[in-house]
Amino acid sequence: MTTLDGRGATAASAKAGGPATPPERTVGQLVADATKDVSELVRYEVALAKAEITADVKNGALGGGLFAVAGVFGFVAFVFLGVTVAQALHEGAGWPLWLSFLVVAVAMLLVAGALAAVGFGRVKKVGPPRRTIRSTKETIAVVKAAASGEPVTKTIPGTPAERASIGR
Numbered sequence: 001m002t003t004l005d006g007r008g009a010t011a012a013s014a015k016a017g018g019p020a021t022p023p024e025r026t027v028g029q030l031v032a033d034a035t036k037d038v039s040e041l042v043r044y045e046v047a048l049a050k051a052e053i054t055a056d057v058k059n060g061a062l063g064g065g066l067f068a069v070a071g072v073f074g075f076v077a078f079v080f081l082g083v084t085v086a087q088a089l090h091e092g093a094g095w096p097l098w099l100s101f102l103v104v105a106v107a108m109l110l111v112a113g114a115l116a117a118v119g120f121g122r123v124k125k126v127g128p129p130r131r132t133i134r135s136t137k138e139t140i141a142v143v144k145a146a147a148s149g150e151p152v153t154k155t156i157p158g159t160p161a162e163r164a165s166i167g168r
């Protein structure tokens with residue numbers, strides 16, 4: 001039986017004066033160590049992702065809250081602006097107060113209608129994520145082909161126009 005001295009050298013090599021040789025590890029030990037290291041690395045990566053996501057979520061929530069408060073203040077300011085314009089029409093142009101408020105309300109409704117029409121037109125342009133659907137279908141086909149033992153080919157856009165359309 002071989003024993004190690006305090007420096008990690010075996011008793012035999014210490015007596016012979018040679019360099020210390022660490023005992024060889026078995027393949028099972030190496031695999032176990034590699035598995036442990038990979039598991040630990042994955043845990044650290046997950047912890048890092050959680051930390052980053054938590055910070056991003058906090059910043060996003062704070063930003064969203066600030067936008068909501070800004071929206072409330074903007075809405076109140078817009079109402080005051082409407083009242084101010086109506087009062088200016090009443091005093092400056094000599095219109096009756098009811099007519100001044102009616103003109104301001106109609107003007108605001110026209111602006112709101114125009115913005116709604118533009119927004120509705122933009123929403124109608126929204127469609128399914130075509131590139132993602134196509135890419136997913138290609139990936140499924142490649143996985144099925146690989147699972148069945150067929151040769152796998154990946155379609156790569158050939159023309160510059162096809163390559164440029166990938167980023168859109």
